[in-house]
Amino acid sequence: MxxxxxxxxxxxxxxxxxxxxxxxxxxxxxxxxxxxxxxxxxxxxxxxxxxxxxxxxxxxxxxxxxxxxxxxxxxxxxxxxxxxxxxxxxxxxxxxxxxxxxxxxxxxxxSQMDTESIDGLDEGGYHFYGESASTELRDELLSFTEGHLVLSVIGNPHMCPVAPLEFVMMADDWFRSRGLREDIDITYTYPIMRTHGNEHIAEWARPRLAERDIAVETMFNAEAIDPSDGMLTSMEGTELDYDLLVTIPPHTGxxxxxxxxxxxxxxxxxxxxxxxxxxxxxxxxxxxxxxxxxxxxxxxxxxxxxxxxxxxxxxxxxxxxxxxxxxKTLCFVETGMDEATYVSFDYNNDPSPGRPSRTLHWSKLAYNESYWLTARGLL
Ligand SMILES: Cc1cc2nc3c(=O)[nH]c(=O)nc-3n(C[C@H](O)[C@H](O)[C@H](O)COP(=O)(O)OP(=O)(O)OC[C@H]3O[C@@H](n4cnc5c(N)ncnc54)[C@H](O)[C@@H]3O)c2cc1C
Missing domain, CATH: 3.50.50.60 (FAD/NAD(P)-binding domain)
Known part of the structure; x- marks a missing residue:
């Protein structure tokens, strides 16, 4: 048989x-x-x-x-x-x-995206959790030269829990290198009382967001988006005006x-x-x-x-x-456009992000290239 x-x-x-x-x-x-x-x-x-x-x-x-x-x-x-x-x-x-x-x-x-569970999400928000979504966001970012960018983590669990932190730190660096940062405010929202689901990553991230002048709203569970007014409202009653809204959409299996x-x-x-x-x-x-x-x-x-x-x-x-x-989980974490750190942890060991470096950024890019060999079982 x-x-x-x-x-x-x-x-x-x-x-x-x-x-x-x-x-x-x-x-x-x-x-x-x-x-x-x-x-x-x-x-x-x-x-x-x-x-x-x-x-x-x-x-x-x-x-x-x-x-x-x-x-x-x-x-x-x-x-x-x-x-x-x-x-x-x-x-x-x-x-x-x-x-x-x-x-x-x-x-x-x-996983798949569930963009219909929040009013206004489809019309009002951009994201990078899909092929066409990431190219639409690219076009929008290129024409965004002033105003308020809000990155809102709406759904949890979501793929790659560090990606929202990576996004805002990369955006900060990217706008700075283009001489636009003074005209752009960035706010990061997260649904629980800290900046990340893992307390060790949250502790590491908080001062890094502050030193980059990235505002943080924790305990922010997005409830509705009003694209015509550029308004994001949380279940806790906080209202955020935005000019460009980037979300991590809710996920389902x-x-x-x-x-x-x-x-x-x-x-x-x-x-x-x-x-x-x-x-x-x-x-x-x-x-x-x-x-x-x-x-x-x-x-x-x-x-x-x-x-x-x-x-x-x-x-x-x-x-x-x-x-x-x-x-076991291992993730490289971009902390800008040319620096990264990484986290490695398992059921018994907590993550402990180290000092970011260019070497780790290049390691992440190198891994992305070698992924195709890994998937075939050749690495
Ligand atoms: C922007 C972004 C950045 C990320 N960065 C990282 C990172 O740096 N490091 C990291 O470790 N992870 C990262 N991730 C997460 C990682 O991509 C996912 O966790 C990983 O792809 C999950 O693998 P999987 O095999 O479970 O599912 P997937 O890779 O999503 O594969 C699922 C497959 O199943 C197929 N499928 C679904 N339903 C059916 C069906 N009914 N019949 C047949 N086929 C079906 C789908 O089409 C798909 O091909 C990132 C994700 C995103 C979105």
Whole structure:
């Protein structure tokens, strides 16, 4: 009997997992004992970190796109199809108008934007959490020469929790280098009583925002946007006038997860160490789709994919899986246009951002270039 492993989602987690399995299980796949299928609802793999740089004219959306066919090992059955439903009792998926059986399922469906949950968000705010959104913001930033820029973190959890801090620090630097900063005020809003969900990153960020003259509004939960008046209102009753509003929009998980009854908000509850679904047999979730409280970051998706690859390898070899995820996350953090720091942490160790340097900025850019090799499992 062939053990059928189905992976839904050809983003960071799904591709790293598929390639890792193809390498580990090559003998079994070649012998027909294991089949690995990767389903994705589009032909391209998208590397989202590029969008931060698109907003400042440093990269093009195309720099973050590559055909999945070029990235995924030939041993993997790559299926460019949306999965429309999952039946965890029957162990089947609906995709491409047919039904496909699985023995082990991995959900790696990522996050999506929910721009309709806040009044006025679609019309009134820009963001950099999408290809076209980041190019629209780039055009707007280029013509923005004076006024009040507000960056409002509306949704939590959201992808790359440090990206809003990166954005305002890069914007500060970018406007300064163009001689515009004196005519532009910048305000950063965050929904809880500090500048970031992680208290150590928040402590690090607060003085850095102050020294750059970036105003901060904490406990600011955006409720409504009035684009005609340029007014952002919070549930706490604070009103902010803006000339350019950049948001981190609310996120949800994939519709597939809610529709298939695997998680009400589109995230799947999994054990934080084994990444196995708590309520469904033979189902894992990794990356953004997994509800385990670690940041929705590509690095976390990558580490989790490696763990699940080891666990599935043990399973198909009739061994007890022992690999576990320790919560590891690593993120470079841009602190301007040519300086960065990084944070590395896990379930037992807190982040401790170091002194920013040009070397770390270049390390982040170098990582972005080498990502394509990492995704293929070559680094
Ligand atoms: C602006 C920005 C900057 C970022 N910077 C960083 C950074 O510096 N470092 C970092 O670690 N992370 C960063 N991230 C976060 C990182 O990109 C995500 O956390 C990561 O992509 C999550 O990987 P994933 O595999 O879970 O999901 P994704 O990479 O989003 O992949 C999910 C895939 O599943 C597909 N899919 C969804 N539903 C279905 C379905 N029903 N059927 C078939 N396919 C489906 C999607 O189309 C997509 O291809 C950033 C994100 C953004 C937006």
């Amino acid at each position: 062939t053990h059928r492993i189905a992976i839904i989602g050809g983003g960071t987690g799904g591709v790293v997992l598929a390639n890792n399995l193809a390498e580990r299980l090559a003998p079994e796949i070649d012998a027909g004992e294991v089949a690995v299928s990767l389903f994705n609802d589009g032909e391209d793999h998208i590397y989202k970190p590029v969008w931060l740089y698109v907003a400042f004219g440093q990269r093009e959306p195309a720099d973050g796109r590559r055909p999945l066919a070029e990235l995924v090992d030939d041993r993997v059955d790559l299926r460019i199809e949306r999965v429309d439903d999952i039946d965890t009792e029957e162990k089947t998926l609906s995709a491409g108008g047919g039904t496909v059986g699985y023995d082990s399922l991995v959900i790696a469906t990522g 994939s519709d597939l997860i809610t529709q298939a009854g695997l998680g009400e908000t589109g995230w799947v509850d999994v054990d934080s160490h084994t990444l196995e679904a708590t309520e469904f047999d033979d189902v894992y979730a990794i990356g953004d789709a997994a509800a385990i409280g670690v940041p929705k970051a590509g690095s976390a998706a990558h580490y989790q994919a490696n763990v699940v690859a080891k666990r599935l390898t043990s399973t198909v070899r009739d061994q007890q899986p022992t690999a576990t995820y320790d919560g």
